[in-house]
Amino acid sequence: MDRVQFLVALSVALFVVGLVGVIIRRNALVMLMCMELMLNGVILSLVTFAQQTGTVSGAVLVFLIFVVAAAEIAIAIPIVLLLSRQRKTLDVEAYSELKG
């Protein structure tokens, strides 16, 4: 297994671990952090491919993704704060009104 394959496999593993975390954990903040882990796995594969092809645009894209991720967290955290203010809990099982 060469280095590119190893890094792509690592990014797959990180993505799957993050997705499983989003599915099985109950705490809203922990689910947010698992989503960050998924994003990190995808960024790892993007950096690997950009480094292999030697293109600067890949690195620029990663930088822009960092900024977008920071904006995403800046929106997601106030939403979690609002949720916890309404029900005094971070347990996502308490917020099941949208379940069909």
Add this chain to the structure above:
Amino acid sequence: MSLESLLLYLFAAGALLGGVLMLVARHPMRVAIALIGSMISLAGIYAILGVHVIAVFQVLIYVGAVMVFMVYVIMLLDVRDPSFTSKYSHLLAPGLGFGALLAAVLAYVATRSAGPAAQALSAAEPGASFLIQPFSADFLREYWLHFELTSVLLLAAVVAAVAVIKGGRRNDG
């Protein structure tokens, strides 16, 4: 095995270990610490790959801004709710099964004997254009408009965060 690939495997093991610890840790603060460890290991991998710019931004933006924010919120909201006593939802078994299935499929697709495109990818020599100086010159010459647009996005995010908090307060009172 050279020192470089040894370090690469070490950092990869650290990143994966951090991810697995995120699944089993009970307190959100420990989950955050595990995620920070995983992100720093990824920054080490980026540095080994020679993409120093991304490694620096990974530490500065992710660990330094996003995760500090997250840790701050965890300390602010130290609620001992049912998600603390039983940390897994009832989707534990199907979630693990689905994760194993997805991992198998993705690993098969990612590591099977590659087509011509992937072979060309492996044959390509990594460029020297990721050093700070050529990267910054290219970044501010070619992509200055995108950079400015992200600042607009950040401004919109700040306004939206304030609006979310204000709207919730009005509903409460």
